[in-house]
Amino acid sequence: xxxxxxxxxxxxxxxxxxxxxxxxxxxxxxxxxxxxxxxxxxxxxxxxxxxxxxxxxxxxxxxxxxxxxxxxxxxxxxxxxxxxxxxxxxxxxxxxxxxxxxxxxxxxxxxxxxxxxxxxxxxxxxxxxxxxxxxxxxxxxxxxxxxxxxxxxxxxxxxxxxxxxxxxxxxxxxxxxxxxxxxxxxxxxxxxxxxxxxxxxxxxxxxxxxxxxxxxxxxxxxxxxxxxxxxxxxxxxxxxxxxxxxxxxxxxxxxxxxxxxxxxxxxxxxxxxxxxxxxxxxxxxxxxxxxxxxxxxxxxxxxxxxxxxxxxxxxxxxxxxxxxxxxxxxxxxxxxxxxxxxxxxxxxxxxxxxxxxxxxxxxxxxxxxxxxxxxxxxxxxxxxxxx
Numbered sequence: 372x373x374x375x376x377x378x379x380x381x382x383x384x385x386x387x388x389x390x391x392x393x394x395x396x397x398x399x400x401x402x403x404x405x406x407x408x409x410x411x412x413x414x415x416x417x418x419x420x421x422x423x424x425x426x427x428x429x430x431x432x433x434x435x436x437x438x439x440x441x442x443x444x445x446x447x448x449x450x451x452x453x454x455x456x457x458x459x460x461x462x463x464x465x466x467x468x469x470x471x472x473x474x475x476x477x478x479x480x481x482x483x484x485x486x487x488x489x490x491x492x493x494x495x496x497x498x499x500x501x502x503x504x505x506x507x508x509x510x511x512x513x514x515x516x517x518x519x520x521x522x523x524x525x526x527x528x529x530x531x532x533x534x535x536x537x538x539x540x541x542x543x544x545x546x547x548x549x550x551x552x553x554x555x556x557x558x559x560x561x562x563x564x565x566x567x568x569x570x571x572x573x574x575x576x577x578x579x580x581x582x583x584x585x586x587x588x589x590x591x592x593x594x595x596x597x598x599x600x601x602x603x604x605x606x607x608x609x610x611x612x613x614x615x616x617x618x619x620x621x622x623x624x625x626x627x628x629x630x631x632x633x634x635x636x637x638x639x640x641x642x643x644x645x646x647x648x649x650x651x652x653x654x655x656x657x658x659x660x661x662x663x664x665x666x667x668x669x670x671x672x673x674x675x676x677x678x679x680x681x682x683x684x685x686x687x688x689x690x691x692x693x694x695x696x697x698x699x700x701x702x703x704x705x706x707x708x709x710x711x712x713x714x715x716x717x718x719x720x721x722x723x724x725x726x727x728x729x730x731x732x733x734x735x736x737x738x739x740x741x742x743x744x745x746x747x748x749x750x751x752x753x754x755x756x757x758x
Contacts, residue, residue, distance in 0.1 A: 381490030381738035411735030417486035427466035457499035488512030489519035493738035506540035522736035610658035690724035
């Protein structure tokens with residue numbers, strides 16, 4: 372049996388200028404531009420194997436070991452668009468088997484859909500021999516997936532055309548541009564959120580008066596300011612805009628009716644800790660941002676990572692017998708002690724177990740095709756390792 376099979380891995384991206392709200396639900400055209408940072412695939416990624424064969428009886432898909440409905444409109448939009456552009460036309464008539472998995476929590480406000488759809492589009496584009504910009508296709512699966520098509524620092528344009536033809540992502544700078552930039556993910560809650568991003572955006576567009584002001588008066592200026600900060604490697608400005616953006620995004624969620632609450636008490640304690648730390652040094656040394664969930668992404672420079680991780684461990688120590696290897700994942704970092712003066716200024720009241728674990732990571736590249744470790748076996752079904 373002849374099977375054509377390819378596997379891709381794709382990164383998570385965490386927005387610093389937030390995307391929230393669509394002006395076209397079907398085409399996933401956003402109400403405003405957004406800017407994001409693509410994170411390293413070594414620590415957080417989606418992995419997808421696609422296969423097609425004239426002997427497959429129907430299209431099938433598995434996500435994190437569970438079979439999914441492959442007829443979901445957003446999936447079908449991506450697949451149809453890729454088939455339309457295919458150079459390898461013959462195999463577009465064959466049925467597909469797709470197997471995908473994430474190495475981080477799904478639907479918990481950590482951009483799993485962005486990584487997942489970017490990965491699917493990358494894998495299928497290679498299978499069907501599709502050339503050209505893929506961000507527009509990935510956008511039709513998940514809006515933020517358009518940004519995960521590129522590495523480094525990325526700008527997703529909302530566009531002006533009704534058909535979404537100019538709503539695409541563009542790279543601002545590669546990961547090599549600002550090598551000192553780091554990101555620390557604080558996983559507060561890995562459970563699926565109560566209100567999906569899709570439903571939340573719909574409610575906000577319908578009911579929030581703050582959203583229209585934000586789209587018209589705030590975002591355009593912030594986009595230009597943070598792009599300039601990235602190009603100039605101006606962390607002070609980058610951090611201030613990132614935190615203000617996060618705050619305003621959640622203010623818009625609260626301005627929605629009924630209000631949407633994605634943050635929890637630990638989220639607010641993280642925000643307070645960051646501001647206290649920056650105040651101690653008299654400058655922005657770390658910035659928080661929260662997407663549609665309680666989990667924090669902290670942006671900072673490499674030189675400050677050891678101290679920040681030590682502070683996080685002090686404020687939110689692991690439960691019980693958890694050691695550093697299970698509590699701190701990702702890049703290695705040296706252990707340092709916090710000075711008494713800094714510790715006292717932060718007024719830390721430890722909350723054991725409030726943070727499940729930390730992912731220490733950095734800026735990364737876009738999706739890639741890998742030559743091994745397929746999630747499907749020789750017959751096109753999930754391998755034992757992927758179940």
